[in-house]
Amino acid sequence: MSSTLVLAQLLNGLQYGVLLFLLAAGLTLVFGIMSFVNLAHGSLYMMGAYAAAVAYAHTESFGLSVLAAMLVALLLGLVLEVVAVSRLYQRDHLNHVLATFGLVLFFNELVRVIWGPQPVFVQVPEALSGTVNLLGFTYPAYRFLIIAVGLAVAVGCWLLINKTRMGMLIRAGSFNPKMVAALGVNIQLLNALLFAVGAMLAGLAGAMAGPILSVQSGMGEPVLITTLVVIVIGGIGSINGAFYAALIVGIVDTLGRVFLPMWLRQVAERSFADAAGPALASMLVYLLMAVVLAWRPQGLFPAKRG
Structure with a gap:
């Protein structure tokens, strides 16, 4: 096992982790503040990827394609929040799941x-x-560009949450939204902006993932499941938790898929190792989530109060 291979896979894990963070950042705040389970977040990622693909085909400008993906996802997020999501805030989580699962089916058929x-x-x-x-x-x-963009967004999110008035309202709203509304803050507008920003980050993730993945119907569901694992591990409502947990999950998943089959070949037949290795690797992040839930149900890096 060469050091070059290990370094390459660590960077691949970092790259995968920052993509997961782009998805997890908005989703964890929507879940943490509005207590809204948004299964359609992966569909916004998919629509961002398609918007970027169409824009790049017409302009041959990568920068414009990324801007198009972010704009389309932002507008879709606003429309969804006004038309559907805002009507579900007072409903229970089962209604959230059913409604957003219907949106997943709609967007998959639309593309x-x-x-x-x-x-x-x-x-x-x-x-x-x-x-x-x-x-x-x-x-x-x-x-490398994906890693740089993800780290830049992480810094931007930290500044937004910790150094701006909107961030102060977001932090306060995550713990006591009724009190924030009672103080005269337009909580409906805050919710809409937060939902739209989360959608925009999902669209950015789709645009960045497009050139290294195939853009297709249903591409948002697998990554959404992993994103939910990230949120549980990091702590619901915590941007810092989403970032650290995304890096952990990205590296664990990438290293597991590469090195587990190699290690199994040392102690078992090659055919068994090639079959069992990927299966065990795919279970690693879920085993990690189970351990975290048993040890720290609030997540490794929960949002701090105050």
């Missing part, structure tokens, strides 16, 4: 009608198709 059932493949921008040399180690430039 099949518009773009067909076949995946859409997005080319990595030519300027980012090379590699970056780091101390004698080369790594794809585009994956």
